[in-house]
Amino acid sequence: MKQLHELTISEVHVGYLNKDFTCVDLVKHLLNRIKKYNPKLNVFLALNENVLKQAEAIDKEIAEKGIDRELLGIPMAIKDNFLTVGISTTASSNILKGFMPQYESSVTSKLLTAGAIFIGKTNMDSFAHGSSTETSDFGPTHNPWNPEKLPGGSSGGSAAAISAQFVTVALGSETAGSIRQPAAWCGVTGFKPTYGRAGRYGCIAMASSTDSPGPIARTVADTALIANVISGQDPFDATTSPTPVGDYPSFLNKKDLKGIKIGLVKEYLMTSMSDEVKKLILEAADKFKELGATVEEISLMNPKYAIGVYTVVQRSEVSSNLARFDGIRFGHTRDSFGEETKRRIMLGTYTLSSGYYDAYYKKAQAVRTKMIDQFAEIFKSYDAVIGAVSPGPALSIGATKNQPMFGEMEDVLVEQSSVSGLTSVGVPCGFVDDLPIGLQITCDQFQEAKALMIADCYQRHTDFNLFPDLDKTL
Amino acid sequence: MKITPLIGLEVHVELETKSKMFCGCPADHFGKVPNTQTCPVCLGLPGALPVPNKKAIESCMKIGLALNCSVNRLSKFDRKQYFYPDLAKGYQISQYDQPFCSGGFLNLDSGKTIGIERVHQEEDTGKLQHTVLNGEKVTLVDFNRSGVPLVEIVSKPDMSSSSEAKEYLKKIHEIIRTIEVSNADMEKGQMRLEPTVNICIEDNSGSHFTPLVEIKNINSFNFAVQAIEYEVKRQVEEFEKTGIEKTPNNKTTRGYDSVKKITFLQRSKEEAKDYRYFPEPDIPPFIIENEVIEMLRRELPLLPDQKIADLVKLGVEERFAKLVYNRQEVMNVLDVIASKNDEAIPANDININRLVSLMANGKIDIKKDVIAQYDSLTKVGITDTTQLTQIVQNIIDDNPSIVAEYKKGKINVVGFFVGQAMKATKGSADPKTLSTIISDLLVK
The missing domain is CATH 1.10.10.410 (Arc Repressor Mutant, subunit A)
Known part of the structure; x- marks a missing residue:
């Protein structure tokens, strides 16, 4: 029989209804596990002090009314850039150390309304500036598969929380790879919805034009359930779309992928990529064929251009978004910004300066438009494009030292889809050197249902969805 | 030597919408207890996002239409970045290269046309209060005003005297009030004026332009007049002394001291480039459809110039028309009489010009029977x-x-x-x- 920390959302609900365990039992079990392993992993920055009281209330509700909320009693970890009333929120930056939010973010508020219970806030790259969780002002998070390795980032804490089985599901956010890349390095499932699908209100802004909240979970099915709850137009976010939200779980459990046309991106099998990773991606392509899909090699713009576009747009927006931390409010002065944050503020300030604006920001936006057009063209003929999430498995702790472009190099394969606002699912597709490798399945804007459907079918027909035995790895 | 002042005006108008520009807080901030009308958005808390106020944007477009501007089909908000403690987000949401309205004009009574460069939408800042608290000099911030919708009307430098500037300002003020987007109460700071002044000096050696001076935040028409007059004098003297001419980089900002009646240097102008404008990523760009523009145009009431022209058409002398066009009760009476005239009812004996002059001079009590009073006042006496x-x-x-x-x-x-x-x-x-x-x- 599965242990409590191994359960998916539906398995937890079955357990509650069968009275196999209560919400308090589950929460206590997870807290014990966190107490035991978190010191070595540094996943959580803050724990919810009221969690047991909330679990008791949920048990009472279940006893009285059964389960009539989608996520009732589902323990979650929340990336620390989402404002949560009653739990400190810092975006892993010293400048917000001890900050208690005055309001609840749109997404966490929807999760709470659906009955989720928050265990705590997870570590991340400071202000999401990175792909390692190593730029956190509160120390790096360690990869549960190997504590010498990075978990990826910026949602590294949330991905590690799933990999370490500290919670049932987690919330992350992706600007360019920040969900898919840590999910890949930690060997879990990450789902990036279309930009504008889930509201950003109350999510501490990194790059406003690409930030997308999304779930990290054990299975595609669980990410679909979370996506169902957090998606939809947000009256507090003018960039959210009125496009109707499909009932994502209802698209899952297809027995094959007949009629689905998949593009295997040639440029994503880069020369710098290890042969082992390439092999896993080609094996995944074969798996899709086996499942009835057509797979064809396609060509995209050289991914290196995405790095340039993303770097300029993102730094520009960062320099502006962080201006509100002016040293007058929030209790800390601007010298509490970390090195990476300062670097980004400077670069962004430079690219927006007169005389440089046209050469950098405007040009980047023009290339971005080209990328969006290119994807629109491809999705006329293909349902999805696939490729590796990251050129290789998790790198070692310390790998970001003196590597200001570290994140961009690691995210080279996910940035095009991010700056184009697409939706994408990252699922484990094998191991290299005992570390997980992730596959991305990317679909056109607002084709969440299709991306989840394909990823779910692949995941149910492969067995890479594994979790480390922490007693052995730590 | 010939001296021609070149005067342009930036006018800021606070709109009287129910809620603020980008959040649901009340926009009416005057006299309210500090920081009682705020929320995460107008306080610039982490994670907060702006959602634009439709009503405010419509008001901005109405101002543009009333000033003969075209409403642009494509428009967007931009971030104007600078540091000041009353600026919660570290940037002001404004409009840079795609304002809602541009290319309008306003006619002065002399027939001279003043060009309107643009009419754009932005948000107001908080307010600093310098005070003493527990014996200590402190500066407090009140964010009640932060995020209140503000419309900026930018004229071309087409005015060449303080009196033209005053007439322009009075007309703008009246138009704003007529279309009911704001009371434009100067004392409440609902209308703030910023003249930009320089001089063209023509002498034997040709034309010389003095450096541009922007005079900040003036809150009365008379102060604007005084400031402009002082500045014209000062610039001529300065030029005679130094001979310094306008360059792209020597614009300065001055304040006006209404007690000493002088302008004083505040800072050398941060050029527009230093604001690091870029498109506001939190608000999608706007596509304004023609139907919307036409609907707003239909909603506009008659404007002062149109009302005067209509009276003149009725046979009223312009000098009397100008005295009564903004007195609603007089206009109501005229409406009734004008319509009766059409139907050749006895009132068609009325000389409209005479009636208007009597009403304008207060000879007729409008609350009583106007026709009877008119008849008795104009009745020819015993001539036997x-x-x-x-x-x-x-x-x-x-x-x-x-x-x-x-x-x-x-x-x-x-x-x-x-x-x-x-x-x-x-x-x-x-x-x-x-x-x-x-x-x-x-x-x-």
């Missing part, structure tokens, strides 16, 4: 000479001493007899006829 001659003769006979004075040369006693005769006829005599008769009889 025989009847009047008899009345006048009686008065002359009763006042021999005054007749004697007249005979001695005191001609102005005629007035006395006119008064007496009017009294005797209960005011119904025609004064002109009366004085002729009196003069004739006295001479006899």
Whole structure:
């Protein structure tokens, strides 16, 4: 029989209804596990002090009314850039150390309304500036598969929380790879919805034009359930779309992928990529064929251009978004910004300066438009494009030292889809050197249902969805 | 040497919408307890996002339409970045290269046209209060005003005197009030003025332009006039002393001291480039459809110039039209009469110009029956000479001493007899006829 920390959302609900365990039992079990392993992993920055009281209330509700909320009693970890009333929120930056939010973010508020219970806030790259969780002002998070390795980032804490089985599901956010890349390095499932699908209100802004909240979970099915709850137009976010939200779980459990046309991106099998990773991606392509899909090699713009576009747009927006931390409010002065944050503020300030604006920001936006057009063209003929999430498995702790472009190099394969606002699912597709490798399945804007459907079918027909035995790895 | 001032005006108008520009807080901040009308958005808390106020944008477009601007089909918000403690987000959401409205004009009474460069939407900042708290000098911030919708109207530097500037400002003020987007109360800071002044000096060596000076945040028309006049004088003197001419980089910002009646240097201008404008990523760009523009145009009430033109068309002299066009009760009366005129009802005997002049001069009490008052005021008096001659003769006979004075040369006693005769006829005599008769009889 599965242990409590191994359960998916539906398995937890079955357990509650069968009275196999209560919400308090589950929460206590997870807290014990966190107490035991978190010191070595540094996943959580803050724990919810009221969690047991909330679990008791949920048990009472279940006893009285059964389960009539989608996520009732589902323990979650929340990336620390989402404002949560009653739990400190810092975006892993010293400048917000001890900050208690005055309001609840749109997404966490929807999760709470659906009955989720928050265990705590997870570590991340400071202000999401990175792909390692190593730029956190509160120390790096360690990869549960190997504590010498990075978990990826910026949602590294949330991905590690799933990999370490500290919670049932987690919330992350992706600007360019920040969900898919840590999910890949930690060997879990990450789902990036279309930009504008889930509201950003109350999510501490990194790059406003690409930030997308999304779930990290054990299975595609669980990410679909979370996506169902957090998606939809947000009256507090003018960039959210009125496009109707499909009932994502209802698209899952297809027995094959007949009629689905998949593009295997040639440029994503880069020369710098290890042969082992390439092999896993080609094996995944074969798996899709086996499942009835057509797979064809396609060509995209050289991914290196995405790095340039993303770097300029993102730094520009960062320099502006962080201006509100002016040293007058929030209790800390601007010298509490970390090195990476300062670097980004400077670069962004430079690219927006007169005389440089046209050469950098405007040009980047023009290339971005080209990328969006290119994807629109491809999705006329293909349902999805696939490729590796990251050129290789998790790198070692310390790998970001003196590597200001570290994140961009690691995210080279996910940035095009991010700056184009697409939706994408990252699922484990094998191991290299005992570390997980992730596959991305990317679909056109607002084709969440299709991306989840394909990823779910692949995941149910492969067995890479594994979790480390922490007693052995730590 | 010929001196021509070149004056442009930036006018900021706070809109009187129910809620603020990008959040649901009340926009009416005047006299409210500090920081009681705030939320995460207007406090610039982490994670907060702006959602634009449709009503405010419509008001901005109405101002543009009233100033003969075109409403641009494509528009967007931009971030204008600078540091100041009253600026919660570290940037102001404004409009840079795609304002809602551009390319308008406003006509002065002289017939001179003042170009309107643009009318754009932005948000107001918080307010600093410098005070003493527990014996310590402190600066407090009140964010009630943060995020209140603000419309900026930028003219071309087409005005060449302080009086033209004043007329322009008064007309803008009136238009804003007429279209009911703001009370534009100067004392409440709902309308703030920023003149930009420089001088063109023509002499034997050609034309010279003095450096641009922007005078910040003036809150009365008279101060604007004084500041402009002072600045014109100062710039001429400065140029004579230094000979420094305008360059792309020597624009300065000055304040106005209304007590000393002087302008003073505040800072060398941060050029627009230093604001690091870039498109606001939190608000998608706007596509304004023609139907929306036409709907707003239809919603506009008659503007002052149109009202005056309509009165002139009715036969009212322009000088009287200008006195009454903004008095709603007078206009209501005229509406009724004008419509009756069409149907040839007795009122068609009314001379509209005479009626308007009587109303304008307060001779007619508008609350009472206007037609009756008009009739009695304009009714021609008793002109029957025989009847009047008899009345006048009686008065002359009763006042021999005054007749004697007249005979001695005191001609102005005629007035006395006119008064007496009017009294005797209960005011119904025609004064002109009366004085002729009196003069004739006295001479006899």
